[in-house]
Amino acid sequence: MHSEVVASRSADQRDSRESRNGTPQLDAVSLAIxxxxxxxxxxxxxxIGKAVGLSEAAVRQRVQKLLDQGVMQIVAVTxxxxxxxxxxxxxxxNVEGDVESIADALTDMSEVEYVVMTAGSFDILAEIVCEDDDHLLDVINKRIRSLPGVRSTESFVxxxxxxxxxxWGTR
Amino acid sequence: MHSEVVASRSADQRDSRESRNGTPQLDAVSLAIxxxxxxxxxxxxxxIGKAVGLSEAAVRQRVQKLLDQGVMQIVAVTxxxxxxxxxxxxxxxNVEGDVESIADALTDMSEVEYVVMTAGSFDILAEIVCEDDDHLLDVINKRIRSLPGVRSTESFVxxxxxxxxxxWGTR
DNA sequence: TCCGACCTTGCGGATTTCGCAGATTCGGCC
DNA sequence: GGCCGAATCTGCGAAATCCGCAAGGTCGGA
Structure with a gap:
C-alpha cells in the first residue's frame, strides 16, 4: 500500500534528499503549490505558477511528482x-503484542476511515464511519474486538x- | 444513444429540496459524481458525465452547485x-457546563484541525497539529487547559x- | 569538467472548460 | 387533463487549459 514510493522508480526519478524515514523533503515552492x-x-x-513564481510546465511536473510520491492527493471531501x-x-x-499488525488489520476495513498509533492510554485510535447503529455495533463488537491481540476498546460516538x-500550512 | 446504467430517469428523485436540518438532499447521480x-x-x-450518464455541461452545473452549497470541497490533502x-x-x-461553547473556542484555534463532540468518557475530541513539542505543549497546557469549563484533558500523541x-460512499 | 537534476521557453494539437440558447422535465395549480 | 414557471439537461461554438516534447540554461556534487 505504501509501495508507490519505491515503485516504478527506474532512473528518471530524482528525489535529491530523503529524510531517513523515506518521506521526501519538500522545499518552499512545493509547499506553496x-x-x-x-x-x-x-x-x-x-x-498556480503565477502565484508561486514558476512556469506552467514546472508546476505540472511538480504536482505530478507530489501525487506520484503520495505526498498529497487531490480529492473531494464531504x-x-x-x-x-x-x-x-x-x-x-489497547493491544497486547504487535501493535502494528493490529493497525494493519484495521486499515484493511473499509468502514475504518482513519488509523493512528499513539502514545498514551490507547495504543491505537481508529475512526469509524457507518450507515447506522447496527452497522457500527457490528464493526466494533464483531470485527474489531475479535481481532487476536486486541485487549480492550473504548468507543466515542x-x-x-x-x-x-x-x-495545514495555510496560516 | 446513451442508454447507460442510470437509464430509467422517470421516477428518478432529483429533489433539490432540503431535509429538515438544512442540509440538501442528494440524489443518486450527485452521489455518483x-x-x-x-x-x-x-x-x-x-x-464524469460518461461514468454517471450525464452530459458534460450537466455535470459541471451539478458540481458547481455542490461546491456552492458546501456539500463538498475539492482540495489537496497531505x-x-x-x-x-x-x-x-x-x-x-471533559467539560463542566456548556460543552458547545468550549467546542467553539477550540474551533477558533488554528492549530486545532478537527473538533467533534462525543458520547462516552470524553465530551470533546480535538486533533492538534503542531510544528514541534514546545508548540504542542503550549497549545495543550496553556491554551486548552486554561479555558474556563475545561475539567480535565488527556492527550494521545x-x-x-x-x-x-x-x-465515503465508495464501497 | 562532466553529469544529473531541475527549470524555462516555446510550440502545436488534443482536450477541457465555459457561457449561452433552446429543449426537456418536474411540480404545483386551476 | 392542461397550463405555467422553475429547475435541469443538452448541444455547440469559442476560449482556455492540458500535455508531451525538444532545446537550452543553471546549479551543485562527484
Missing amino acids: IEQLQEDGRRPYAA DPLTVGFRRQAMVGI YLKLKKQTYM | IEQLQEDGRRPYAA DPLTVGFRRQAMVGI YLKLKKQTYM
Missing part, C-alpha cells in the same frame, strides 16, 4: 453526515462534528 | 508529517499515521 491546491484543488497550473453516513465513532484500542479542516 | 471526484478531484467533467508538522495529538476533553481516507 500545495497551499494553492488546498484552496482549490482544480486551480489551473498556469494560475461531511459524511450529508452523504448518508449517520453514525461515526472514534475507537480507542460522534454527536456533532464542529470542525474539519484541510489547510 | 462525488464518488468520481473522491477518486480523482481533477477528473474532467466529460469523463500527511501533515511530510509537510513539516512533526507533532500531532488527539486530545480528549501520534506516533504513526497508518490510514487516512476520503472515500
Whole structure:
C-alpha cells in the first residue's frame, strides 16, 4: 500500500534528499503549490505558477511528482453526515503484542476511515464511519474486538462534528 | 444513444429540496459524481458525465452547485508529517457546563484541525497539529487547559499515521 | 569538467472548460 | 387533463487549459 514510493522508480526519478524515514523533503515552492491546491484543488497550473513564481510546465511536473510520491492527493471531501453516513465513532484500542499488525488489520476495513498509533492510554485510535447503529455495533463488537491481540476498546460516538479542516500550512 | 446504467430517469428523485436540518438532499447521480471526484478531484467533467450518464455541461452545473452549497470541497490533502508538522495529538476533553461553547473556542484555534463532540468518557475530541513539542505543549497546557469549563484533558500523541481516507460512499 | 537534476521557453494539437440558447422535465395549480 | 414557471439537461461554438516534447540554461556534487 505504501509501495508507490519505491515503485516504478527506474532512473528518471530524482528525489535529491530523503529524510531517513523515506518521506521526501519538500522545499518552499512545493509547499506553496500545495497551499494553492488546498484552496482549490482544480486551480489551473498556469494560475498556480503565477502565484508561486514558476512556469506552467514546472508546476505540472511538480504536482505530478507530489501525487506520484503520495505526498498529497487531490480529492473531494464531504461531511459524511450529508452523504448518508449517520453514525461515526472514534475507537480507542489497547493491544497486547504487535501493535502494528493490529493497525494493519484495521486499515484493511473499509468502514475504518482513519488509523493512528499513539502514545498514551490507547495504543491505537481508529475512526469509524457507518450507515447506522447496527452497522457500527457490528464493526466494533464483531470485527474489531475479535481481532487476536486486541485487549480492550473504548468507543466515542460522534454527536456533532464542529470542525474539519484541510489547510495545514495555510496560516 | 446513451442508454447507460442510470437509464430509467422517470421516477428518478432529483429533489433539490432540503431535509429538515438544512442540509440538501442528494440524489443518486450527485452521489455518483462525488464518488468520481473522491477518486480523482481533477477528473474532467466529460469523463464524469460518461461514468454517471450525464452530459458534460450537466455535470459541471451539478458540481458547481455542490461546491456552492458546501456539500463538498475539492482540495489537496497531505500527511501533515511530510509537510513539516512533526507533532500531532488527539486530545480528549471533559467539560463542566456548556460543552458547545468550549467546542467553539477550540474551533477558533488554528492549530486545532478537527473538533467533534462525543458520547462516552470524553465530551470533546480535538486533533492538534503542531510544528514541534514546545508548540504542542503550549497549545495543550496553556491554551486548552486554561479555558474556563475545561475539567480535565488527556492527550494521545501520534506516533504513526497508518490510514487516512476520503472515500465515503465508495464501497 | 562532466553529469544529473531541475527549470524555462516555446510550440502545436488534443482536450477541457465555459457561457449561452433552446429543449426537456418536474411540480404545483386551476 | 392542461397550463405555467422553475429547475435541469443538452448541444455547440469559442476560449482556455492540458500535455508531451525538444532545446537550452543553471546549479551543485562527484
